[in-house]
Amino acid sequence: MSARRTGLPGIDTGRLTDALYGLGWSTVKKLPEGAAVRLGRRIADTVWKRRGKGVLRLEANLARVVPDASPQRLAELSRAGMRSYMRYWMESFRLPAWSKDRIRAGFRAEDIHLLEEGLKSGRGVILALPHMGNYDLAGVWVTTALDTPFTTVAERLKPESLYDRFVAYREGLGMEVLPHTGGAAFGTLARRLRNGGLVCLVADRDLSSSGLEVTFFGEATKMPAGPAMLAVQTGAMLLPVTLWYDDTPVMRGRVHPEIEVPETGTRTEKAARMTQTLADAFASGIADHPEDWHMLQRLWLADLEPRERPRTPDGATAPGGERA
Numbered sequence: 001m002s003a004r005r006t007g008l009p010g011i012d013t014g015r016l017t018d019a020l021y022g023l024g025w026s027t028v029k030k031l032p033e034g035a036a037v038r039l040g041r042r043i044a045d046t047v048w049k050r051r052g053k054g055v056l057r058l059e060a061n062l063a064r065v066v067p068d069a070s071p072q073r074l075a076e077l078s079r080a081g082m083r084s085y086m087r088y089w090m091e092s093f094r095l096p097a098w099s100k101d102r103i104r105a106g107f108r109a110e111d112i113h114l115l116e117e118g119l120k121s122g123r124g125v126i127l128a129l130p131h132m133g134n135y136d137l138a139g140v141w142v143t144t145a146l147d148t149p150f151t152t153v154a155e156r157l158k159p160e161s162l163y164d165r166f167v168a169y170r171e172g173l174g175m176e177v178l179p180h181t182g183g184a185a186f187g188t189l190a191r192r193l194r195n196g197g198l199v200c201l202v203a204d205r206d207l208s209s210s211g212l213e214v215t216f217f218g219e220a221t222k223m224p225a226g227p228a229m230l231a232v233q234t235g236a237m238l239l240p241v242t243l244w245y246d247d248t249p250v251m252r253g254r255v256h257p258e259i260e261v262p263e264t265g266t267r268t269e270k271a272a273r274m275t276q277t278l279a280d281a282f283a284s285g286i287a288d289h290p291e292d293w294h295m296l297q298r299l300w301l302a303d304l305e306p307r308e309r310p311r312t313p314d315g316a317t318a319p320g321g322e323r324a
Contacts, residue, residue: 028093033249040090044082054296055082061299064217065290080291084245088134088294095136096172100144107141109253114239118258119148124193124236128227130204130282131294133243133251136173139200143174150198151176153185175200186226193236203227204282205299212272213301214279217287220301228274231259232267240278242285244292256281 028036048055059078063069066077098106109115118125127150129135142148154167154177167177176192178185189199203224206212211222231238240256259277262270286293298304 024089024093028090029095029097031094033094036090036094037087040086041083044086045079047086048079048082057298058082058294058296060303061293061295062290064219064300065286065293067217077291081294084133084292085294085296087245088136091134092136092169095140096169098140103137103140103144106249107137107145107251107253109138109241109255111255111257114255114257115142116146118237118239119146119196119198121237122196124196124234125198126193126227126230126236126238127198127200127241127255128203128238128278129200129241129243130286131202132285132289132292133245133253135200135202135243136170137251138241138243138253139170139175140173142198142200148198149174149176150200151178151189151192152200153178153180153189155180186230189226189230190234193230193234199230199236201227203278205295205297207298207301207304212275214276216279216300217283221299222301223275223279225271225275227278228259228271229267231274232261232270235261238274238278240281240285242282242289244285244289254285256285 028039031039055078058081059074062074062077062081066073069077095103115125115127129138139150139152142150152170152175154170170177178188193199201224203226205221206224207222210225212225212228213220213222216223227238230236238259240259241253242256243251243253245251259274259281262273265273
């Protein structure tokens with residue numbers, strides 16, 4: 001997001017966006033839950049019917065995930081995907097008003113024992129997630145149900161006031177939030193892990209020069225090096241997590257088995273192999289629940305314009321991606 005001028009005199013879109021988010025957090029959280037659900041679906045259906053760039057990109061991405069889907073099936077998936085995406089936003093606007101009991105009841109994860117055992121081991125744990133479901137809800141569930149704080153990163157949005165809103169929102173949910181500034185954030189995350197802490201990173205998209213190339217649904221893309229590099233450098237456990245919705249108010253999730261550090265190879269080679277395994281874990285969860293993967297941006301390298309294609313890595317490593 002950027003603070004561009006609209007065609008309306010005197011209106012700055014950055015400030016307008018900030019104001020709209022502020023309106024969401026101040027008003028949607030006051031709605032009854034049923035009303036918020038209906039509002040989210042109405043907005044999602046309206047956006048879907050307009051067939052804007054985000055919806056068309058979502059369908060193009062889903063065509064990779066479900067390659068045998070007919071145009072009608074892709075349209076159904078993209079509509080469900082927009083409803084899922086708006087459910088994420090409606091929940092996020094309302095999370096600060098949820099009681100602890102509502103938070104505990106709002107998420108159920110398979111194989112959560114893998115996380116609990118990792119935390120008890122004292123090694124430190126890295127949870128890596130794709131843009132699925134609502135990872136803010138999963139995060140506040142961890143801080144509430146497991147009574148475990150964690151550290152994450154947030155992209156520096158423009159205007160700065162919008163970034164400040166997101167940081168304040170997530171810190172209010174019990175998270176430590178670091179700015180997405182490459183090496184500085186990486187060092188802090190490494191220290192948290194060496195002290196036996198928990199780090200959570202969204203990690204299914206990094207088209208910058210520091211991303212690592214992987215094969216994802218049969219084609220090349222790039223994902224953040226940070227989760228694997230942190231595991232290699234600190235010895236922390238790397239656990240993939242996938243999230244999805246069903247027809248109930250409860251979000252579902254799965255903690256996947258640990259991605260272990262290979263015994264041979266350079267640090268970069270080890271991280272590359274681990275990131276491919278991470279991509280495979282993400283792919284398995286996304287294939288099972290494609291409508292809950294909120295990827296409304298270009299992802300695969302083949303879809304990029306020549307000027308957008310990543311250059312050769314130059315050494316800087318960012319810890320993870322973040323929802324724009």
